[in-house]
Amino acid sequence: MVKTRSDALFHLVLLALAGWFLQEAWNLPANAAGGSLSPAFFPRAISSAIAILLLISMVRGLIAGTLLASDASDDAATTPGWVPVVGWCGVALLLVLYATLLEPLGYVISTALFLFLCVAMVSVLSRQTGERIAIGRVLMLALFSAVVSVAIFLIFSVGFEIVLPTIGVMGV
Amino acid sequence: MGDYVEALGLVFQWHVLLVIGGGTLLGLIMGALPGLTAAMAIALLLPLTFGMPPVMGMGMLLGTLCGAIAGGSVSATLLNIPGTPSSVATTLDAFPMARRGEAGRALGICIVSSFIGGIFSAVVLSLLAPPIADFALRFGPAEYFALSVFGLVIIASVSSKSLIKGLVAGLIGLLIATVGTDPVAGVQRYTFHNLSLLTGVNLLPALIGLFAVSQVLKDVVDYFGPERTEHSKNKMDHASPRWLETLSYWKVLASSSVIGTVVGAIPGAGGSIGSFLSYDQAKKMSKTPEKFGTGHPEGIVASESSNNALVGGALIPMLTLGIPGEAATAVLMGGLMIQGISPGPTLFTDNGSIIYGIFIAFFVANIFMLLIQWFGIQIFVKVLQVPRKLLMALILMFCVIGVYAVDADIFNVYLMLGFGVLGYFLNRYDFGTAPVILGLILGPIAESNIRRALMLSSGDWSVLVTRPISLVFLLVSAAFLFFTLWQNRRQTTSHS
Numbered sequence: 001m002v003k004t005r006s007d008a009l010f011h012l013v014l015l016a017l018a019g020w021f022l023q024e025a026w027n028l029p030a031n032a033a034g035g036s037l038s039p040a041f042f043p044r045a046i047s048s049a050i051a052i053l054l055l056i057s058m059v060r061g062l063i064a065g066t067l068l069a070s071d072a073s074d075d076a077a078t079t080p081g082w083v084p085v086v087g088w089c090g091v092a093l094l095l096v097l098y099a100t101l102l103e104p105l106g107y108v109i110s111t112a113l114f115l116f117l118c119v120a121m122v123s124v125l126s127r128q129t130g131e132r133i134a135i136g137r138v139l140m141l142a143l144f145s146a147v148v149s150v151a152i153f154l155i156f157s158v159g160f161e162i163v164l165p166t167i168g169v170m171g172v
Numbered sequence: 173m174g175d176y177v178e179a180l181g182l183v184f185q186w187h188v189l190l191v192i193g194g195g196t197l198l199g200l201i202m203g204a205l206p207g208l209t210a211a212m213a214i215a216l217l218l219p220l221t222f223g224m225p226p227v228m229g230m231g232m233l234l235g236t237l238c239g240a241i242a243g244g245s246v247s248a249t250l251l252n253i254p255g256t257p258s259s260v261a262t263t264l265d266a267f268p269m270a271r272r273g274e275a276g277r278a279l280g281i282c283i284v285s286s287f288i289g290g291i292f293s294a295v296v297l298s299l300l301a302p303p304i305a306d307f308a309l310r311f312g313p314a315e316y317f318a319l320s321v322f323g324l325v326i327i328a329s330v331s332s333k334s335l336i337k338g339l340v341a342g343l344i345g346l347l348i349a350t351v352g353t354d355p356v357a358g359v360q361r362y363t364f365h366n367l368s369l370l371t372g373v374n375l376l377p378a379l380i381g382l383f384a385v386s387q388v389l390k391d392v393v394d395y396f397g398p399e400r401t402e403h404s405k406n407k408m409d410h411a412s413p414r415w416l417e418t419l420s421y422w423k424v425l426a427s428s429s430v431i432g433t434v435v436g437a438i439p440g441a442g443g444s445i446g447s448f449l450s451y452d453q454a455k456k457m458s459k460t461p462e463k464f465g466t467g468h469p470e471g472i473v474a475s476e477s478s479n480n481a482l483v484g485g486a487l488i489p490m491l492t493l494g495i496p497g498e499a500a501t502a503v504l505m506g507g508l509m510i511q512g513i514s515p516g517p518t519l520f521t522d523n524g525s526i527i528y529g530i531f532i533a534f535f536v537a538n539i540f541m542l543l544i545q546w547f548g549i550q551i552f553v554k555v556l557q558v559p560r561k562l563l564m565a566l567i568l569m570f571c572v573i574g575v576y577a578v579d580a581d582i583f584n585v586y587l588m589l590g591f592g593v594l595g596y597f598l599n600r601y602d603f604g605t606a607p608v609i610l611g612l613i614l615g616p617i618a619e620s621n622i623r624r625a626l627m628l629s630s631g632d633w634s635v636l637v638t639r640p641i642s643l644v645f646l647l648v649s650a651a652f653l654f655f656t657l658w659q660n661r662r663q664t665t666s667h668s
Contacts, residue, residue, distance in 0.1 A: 001334060007601045014340070021347055021362070029359055036627040039354040042619050043361060046347045050340055057336045084393040091392050091568070092593065095385075098572055099585040111569055118565040126396060126561075148566070152573070160220065162577040 002061025106167035111149035175524035195232030199239025210240035219574035231533030258479035265471030280414035289477030290538035293484025308517035313625035318645035320618035345611020381591025432478035436485020450478035
């Protein structure tokens with residue numbers, strides 16, 4: 001059953017996806033040989049079942065009056081509500097950036113960048129009001145990111161003989 | 173017997189033993205860290221098993237699983253936060269004991285109890301799995317389809333707070349499993365001319381995305397919350413196995429090991445249920461039940477022996493029938509399939525030495541678990557001091573590299589990120605991720621077998637109910653479905 005407004009929104013997203021899968025399934029061949037099922041049968045049946053179950057869940061939420069209920073706020077939270085959202089989106093974006101730069105920049109540089117930016121962003125978002133950023137800690141983080149990415153590169157490429165992307169300069 | 177001798181040769185090689193030990197150590201470390209589940213630990217180590225022989229790779233993953241379950245007791249004892257869900261009952265007595273300044277004693281009891289529970293379930297697994305697999309050899313396409321339905325219904329019912337949401341999650345897995353080339357007619361479905369999708373959605377990005385990336389994304393949100401994990405204030409005294417003290421509670425050890433193994437073998441029952449059942453049983457059997465919850469050793473013995481016995485129990489349906497009972501065994505099963513080995517009864521006839529090698533590796537993993545905890549517990553409790561933001565970044569890095577390293581296809585990395593985001597929202601809104609993985613694993617089995625069964629019966633659907641084993645699986649699935657619905661309705665009524 002749908003419990004909150006954001007839960008209802010997620011139901012709608014899943015419903016849209018199920019609808020899209022169902023529509024795409026109509027383009028699949030519906031003929032089956034020897035009394036068996038066609039290649040379209042499973043995708044059609046499953047996406048229809050998902051849509052029906054999601055609708056039931058939403059109707060139950062409507063009946064119970066929870067369909068448009070607002071999400072519970074955390075009164076004990078010391079950080080503003082937008083901070084976790086920005087943190088979540090920031091980490092997700094950094095992951096996409098990491099994947100995009102992995103092959104063009106090679107493993108070592110892209111990993112060092114990712115580690116540095118990821119930890120720095122979480123640190124900045126979680127610092128207390130008035131807390132200053134010490135330059136020494138930034139340098140330590142940069143050093144940590146560089147050392148870890150080189151060490152992992154060596155362990156994977158030499159130890160496990162796993163091929164990681166490089167830019168071809170000095171083997172990294 | 174010949175298979176067992178061959179299997180001994182496969183396991184007792186120094187590099188195989190080293191890898192099993194390494195997996196156990198990593199499992200212990202990850203299990204000790206709150207928020208890092210056993211399923212996540214196995215998913216993260218999966219890419220490393222690609223180049224390994226099956227027994228070596230599975231040995232490492234089994235070591236990781238045993239280690240992660242046992243490691244959960246460390247944070248349960250020192251921080252009052254269970255490292256894994258199966259350690260929840262451990263907190264009830266281990267933490268009060270640690271607060272009295274006896275953290276080492278509590279961990280010492282945990283070490284011995286975990287070892288005995290694990291070894292007991294390994295013996296049961298070795299004895300029971302072959303006859304069950306032998307029986308399952310009678311299964312035809314109709315039975316396999318019914319078995320897939322049974323597995324999906326069970327995991328959808330228990331791994332989500334709502335039956336409908338659990339079923340939706342399982343169906344999402346089934347739908348994703350239809351991507352790729354159709355198993356019977358060879359027609360392409362949802363591939364969009366993408367070469368990486370021709371053979372279907374790769375299991376590894378799905379596993380790592382759903383169990384590791386989604387968990388870190390949740391940790392990011394939790395990191396800014398009010399309940400950020402504090403470092404332990406409980407001082408560690410000497411932590412070595414408390415053999416005599418633990419064995420003095422032999423009745424609790426025996427009953428909890430049996431309960432853990434049986435509960436583990438029931439698909440979907442899960443770790444926390446097993447340890448709470450054992451805890452409750454130990455309390456009923458005890459001469460001093462009033463001491464439970466105040467730092468009583470019997471409570472620790474019950475919970476820890478039960479949760480490690482659960483591992484061997486959970487391997488029984490996974491290896492013999494191809495039905496994983498919960499998330500960690502679902503990931504473990506994915507690991508087997510990535511190795512090109514399909515769990516199920518034919519595994520025992522076609523790959524006898526491999527399956528017995530897995531049994532022996534499981535024994536060895538339990539021994540390593542004991543030794544590493546014995547000699548290294550003082551060192552790896554220090555892991556609890558590692559800043560969480562560093563840990564989150566490092567885990568994400570391993571996720572990306574692990575998926576990329578397998579076939580150097582950046583598409584799989586994007587796929588993993590997609591699964592990570594999907595998993596995060598599925599967990600946030602109580603759909604669960606374990607049913608998705610099971611749907612993804614069972615989808616091709618269910619589809620190809622129902623199509624084969626209908627081809628053999630010339631399109632007659634009654635084949636599913638005229639064969640007794642298939643009928644039993646379908647009836648049990650329906651009964652389970654109705655029972656869960658009734659239970660959900662009762663809970664809703666009592667809440668309102």
